[in-house]
Amino acid sequence: MRGPVVAVTGAASGVGALLTERLAASDEVKKVIAIDERRGECDAAQWHILDVRDPAIAEKLRGADVVVHLALDLDLETDAAARTAYNVRGTQTVLTATAAAGIHRVVLCTSTMVYGALPDNELPLSEDAELRATAEATGVGDLLEIERLARRAPRAHPGLNVTVVRPAVLVGGTDTALTRYFESPRLLVVAGSRPAWQFCHVEDLCSAMEYAVLEKVDGELAVGCDGWLEQEEVEELSGIRRMELPSAVALGAAARLHRIGLTPSPAGDLAYTMHPWVVSGSRLHDAGWRPRWTNEEVLAELLEEVSGRHTVAGRRLGRKDATAAGAAGATVALLGAAAVVRRARKARRRI
Numbered sequence: 001m002r003g004p005v006v007a008v009t010g011a012a013s014g015v016g017a018l019l020t021e022r023l024a025a026s027d028e029v030k031k032v033i034a035i036d037e038r039r040g041e042c043d044a045a046q047w048h049i050l051d052v053r054d055p056a057i058a059e060k061l062r063g064a065d066v067v068v069h070l071a072l073d074l075d076l077e078t079d080a081a082a083r084t085a086y087n088v089r090g091t092q093t094v095l096t097a098t099a100a101a102g103i104h105r106v107v108l109c110t111s112t113m114v115y116g117a118l119p120d121n122e123l124p125l126s127e128d129a130e131l132r133a134t135a136e137a138t139g140v141g142d143l144l145e146i147e148r149l150a151r152r153a154p155r156a157h158p159g160l161n162v163t164v165v166r167p168a169v170l171v172g173g174t175d176t177a178l179t180r181y182f183e184s185p186r187l188l189v190v191a192g193s194r195p196a197w198q199f200c201h202v203e204d205l206c207s208a209m210e211y212a213v214l215e216k217v218d219g220e221l222a223v224g225c226d227g228w229l230e231q232e233e234v235e236e237l238s239g240i241r242r243m244e245l246p247s248a249v250a251l252g253a254a255a256r257l258h259r260i261g262l263t264p265s266p267a268g269d270l271a272y273t274m275h276p277w278v279v280s281g282s283r284l285h286d287a288g289w290r291p292r293w294t295n296e297e298v299l300a301e302l303l304e305e306v307s308g309r310h311t312v313a314g315r316r317l318g319r320k321d322a323t324a325a326g327a328a329g330a331t332v333a334l335l336g337a338a339a340v341v342r343r344a345r346k347a348r349r350r351i
Contacts, residue, residue, distance in 0.1 A: 010071030012040030058097035099157035136268025168224030172202030186243035193274035199298035217287035222279035
């Protein structure tokens with residue numbers, strides 16, 4: 001069979017498992033080398049069990065034509081320092097090992113979050129737009145460092161082609177601060193903000209990465225549904241009512257709750273529910289790729305996935321979890337008290 005031999009890291013679960021299955025079934029791919037710390041379910045792949053930070057990975061990659069690095073930890077509950085150590089060191093090791101194995105093509109995956117959620121963002125942003133995100137949101141600091149490594153790699157390893165795929169809000173078996181936003185009884189809206197929602201189904205992400213693997217497109221690629229949804233459309237489609245708070249109250253409460261350990265999400269995550277960060281996917285479109293899913297369809301799938309889950313301020317609650325229930329009460333009390341205090345201060349100033 002003609003076609004490339006593709007190595008996939010993080011191949012046992014999540015997006016890595018879906019891509020491994022997809023590539024293994026493709027007539028355009030000769031062979032898939034799957035790498036993870038445990039064996040996955042794709043029997044058609046050749047498996048190697050090891051940590052991507054192990055320099056021995058270079059030997060496991062030999063014979064591949066392209067490497068797709070998906071071994072990332074973006075779990076909300078993971079210790080932040082441990083998460084960064086794994087993500088950054090893992091990416092460094094894979095890039096170095098790829099070059100050492102004589103492979104000239106690598107595909108990395110970050111997120112459109114690297115553009116930053118800012119009130120003056122254009123709708124949509126160009127893929128060439130400046131990356132203006134800060135490290136204040138969950139995992140975004142790691143993704144920015146991966147982007148920096150991607151830019152530096154071709155200079156450190158001449159002849160190495162690095163493609164970076166940036167999905168919008170990823171849906172389909174995922175658990176992030178942004179998917180948990182839709183598990184809340186009310187959608188928190190910061191007064192005066194202008195949210196815009198663009199989603200990406202994991203199936204579309206995998207098909208876009210396959211395009212990159214087969215060299216149909218390269219460079220920095222944004223992946224997502226066409227267009228976006230305004231907050232009012234999201235509320236109408238979801239049937240979830242909003243809870244509107246002043247910016248200072250919402251950000252202050254989020255910072256305090258995270259600082260005392262009641263919520264996994266830092267205040268920086270709120271920016272992505274306040275300001276637009278919609279991106280044009282023009283490079284993939286120019287190459288002939290099209291998303292199969294619409295924003296409306298992905299939102300409907302997300303709502304079905306999170307049905308029955310209960311999250312307040314990013315903390316998921318179990319029915320039998322008394323501690324979490326206490327945290328929920330504290331969250332609601334703090335947000336409510338802050339809003340009441342704010343209104344009282346305004347009332348006093350008017351007198």
